[in-house]
Amino acid sequence: MELLAQVLVNGLLLGGLYAVMALGLALVWGVLNIVNLAHGSFIMLGAYCSWHLFHYLHVDPFLGLPLTAAVMFALGYAVQRGILNLIVRAPMFNTLLLTFGLDVVLTYLAQLAFSADFRTINPGYAGHQWHWGAMVLPAVRVAAFGAALVLTLGMWLFLLHTRLGRAIRATAQNLVAARLYGVEPRHLYAMTFAIGVALAGTAGGLYGTVSQINPYIGASLTLKSFAIAIIGGLDNPLGVLVGGLFLGVIESLTILYIGPTFVDVASFGILALVLIVRPTGLLGKTA
């Protein structure tokens, strides 16, 4: 029983981190209809950014997250404005191909710049944990979970209750009408993508404290983020949180009851199942 409780807690905390990873992808996909296969690379770059801030300037990884987010925001804006905006009106899967190419470029630029050595972000409190009864709660994971809640709520408030958020949603739904209202769509698209990349970068900073960083971590993180975004539903940031938590728990239970090598079967299997049975996701509105 104790073991099960601990495993559930592990799963929830892991799920929180997953949710942060998927948030940026879901935003860009759900709002802009851009399926970003380079998402994992942005997470990776964010991790490297946090690592450099920590290693050279001794900036605490959590306190430094806004800095990382800002750097990644700028990068995302440039990428959207300079490259992605060029194919926004092309057939859907051109973005898939382009972002794939981008993913390859970013990964190998990282390899050139940082080499394949793995790095870790190891602040003094990295191994700290809190005890609640018999349960152990790793501090860094709890902090990541907290960040997930904050970011998800923030995204939700932003999209539904701020002018900029509403403008972004309007542009995505009806380009012409938005233009008539004086909205500059290129700027807005770039802003949205930039927010998505900033979120990815933030997830990277968190990931670096929990796991290790090398140029090739992107691919599997992209796939995971896809699964979570779809399982949760693209309409709503809260759906991403639910999707992440759900996947985290399912994976942990799979390891406990079936076996560690079946984790991918579980995650991909659930993704396939959700797509077949309820494509809008657990929290999505049926179209």
Add this chain to the structure above:
Amino acid sequence: MILKRLQLLSSLCALGLAMAAPASVQAQDIVLGASVQLTGPVANTGRYYRDAYQIAIDKINAAGGVKIAGKEHKLALKLYDNQSDVNLSVRQYTQLVTQDKVHLLLGGFASNFQLADSVVSEKYKIPMVQGGGASNEIFSRNFKYIFGTLAPASNYFGSTVQMMKALKDGPKNVALLYADDSFDVSTAEGTRPLLKQAGFNLVMDERYSSNTSDFSTLLSQIKSKNVDAVLVAGHETEILNFVRNAKSLAVAPKMYSFTVGVPSEDFRKALGKDADYAFGMTAWLPVESLKDRWFGDAAKFAAEYKAKFGYDPDYHAASGAADVEALAMALEKAGSTDPQKVRDALAASDFESLYGPIKFGANGQIDLPQLVIQVQNGQVAEVYNAKGFDKQPQYPMPAWNAR
């Protein structure tokens, strides 16, 4: 119409381009070919081989090269980056043999690569010496042209199990975790009978997916089953995550031992103080007692290597250097570059090198005992070898917050 002809023409031109490959070595040089992981997920270890091959070849050339039939020949290296892609490495080895016409082959890292690449060396009957694949599977196919300088995977934990038995108040409950690739499965298969023979209680025997980043659940199970000793056969990234997860979940068994990581400098650097108390094994340490014809001894080799490349060599690098030396010795012994003669000379290899005694078994694989090492205060200490305890092992491991 022009379109079609243009396409045809350009396709053929493209095919023609693929045929071009300039050779920038002198006619007399003996060319050694290799396809190594310089980019891609396994690049971190792959580059050890590039560096090791280069330094060994340079050193041999500086001493006059290889003497065959009275004439001195320099060695040259033709290296390709297989981008951590097994299929590409197979094509590159084929290219090395058939197009670049190299004389002999050197391997890259990882057992699954060597499994596939050795098929090429067998197909074209060109000897290949590799120092990156330890899986017994590579050598169980009756191939005659593949040789390996890494000791068999199945025996990696051999000396560790012996040490565990010899410890006072030693561990009783053991957990065995292993990744699902060729090397680690081989290791686990070899370790189980050793544990049973030694009378340990194997309470956990779990295979996990390669590239797993989260070990929380497995660690929680280890804690709940009161495991004393954890043996992990996996890759550096996984073991790194394992240790960090263990710290954050406050799981501290009496000891843990890993098949990789501990001997490598960047692994210890990445973990910092958290690397302490970890056990590992290596068939090689940079000690003066390992004499070498070209480098003097292993300690000198390590110093030169560090000076040239900026990091300490581990057994992968030493193994790679030994591969080059094995080929050089075999060439001299055979007195020719004929692949068949060199292969026979390789099979009869018997010399001392910076890596240890080079002698291949009938199946082509070397057998060297693994020394048990432990990270003590940031340094690697040899704690147990064939003769028994060397330095005192730090056992049991204290709780994380008591360090």
Add this chain to the structure above:
Amino acid sequence: MKTWRAWAVVIAFLAMAGVPWYGSDVLVQFGINALLLAVLAQGWNIIGGYTGYPSFGNSVFYGLGSYGVAIAMVQWHLPFEVGMLFGVLLAVAFALLLGVPVLRLRGHYFAIATLALAGVMAAIVSNIPLAGQNIGLVLPPLNDDRLFYGLALGLLALSTLVVWWLTKSRFGFGLIAIRENEDGAAVMGVNTTAYKVAAFTISGALSSMAGGIHAYWITFLDPESAFDISLNVKMIIMAVFGGAGTVFGPIIGAFSLSAVSEWLSSEVTSIASLFFGAVIVAAVVFMPHGLTHLAARIRRLGWRYFGENVRENRL
């Protein structure tokens, strides 16, 4: 098809068929690889290019074909041909069983669903002892590149004939109708579900045969290389680069991109992947309709062709 075009195709085919005799070993190896990729691209062309359902999981059929041959030859000691048949059966079964639910989805969702299925199969296979779990299987070696080249070329010819037949047949018109306006096609009496599943199955069967040949040729497979996810993107890019929805586009795309990639890998080595990614980005931005479209328009428009593409698609 006009006579001169027919002649051009015949000449190209003969030139390719002759490679094992006049080409170097490396060229033959490159050829086999490029031919198999071209088969995958053609296979994708059927479901993605003609039917308009961009499958991101055709690698699953490739993998099933590979494992079919491997299990049959290694575990049951059956000959290669039986293995190929077994692989095709696995692929067809998969396409029929899972095609129906998955083909109900459209656009991105269909793409991700196929990707998910490919991922599930890879994960399942890595747990099956008969398939060698994650270590994979080692097949009996056969040192006969000419044979493999011939098989691959034959398979490509077959795939191209199938695609060509599509452009002439009622079935093919039905697929195109589905691509252009699925609801309209349904209203007009096209049994869209049956047609889609049939296209998916044919696509799968061809891809599985490519996988089977590859497995025997390389003599080694494991879940990661057999169900290689990057293959999906490669085959799509090759089809699109050459011209999706055309008969010869995928072949041209496969050969040109393979040549570029192979040349980069042997000359510029460490930044090969980087360049390849950059090529993909540039191609999608400047020539999204593929080489065939480019070749047709460039005489008239010259350099402005690229600018036109960008203007068409940018925000």
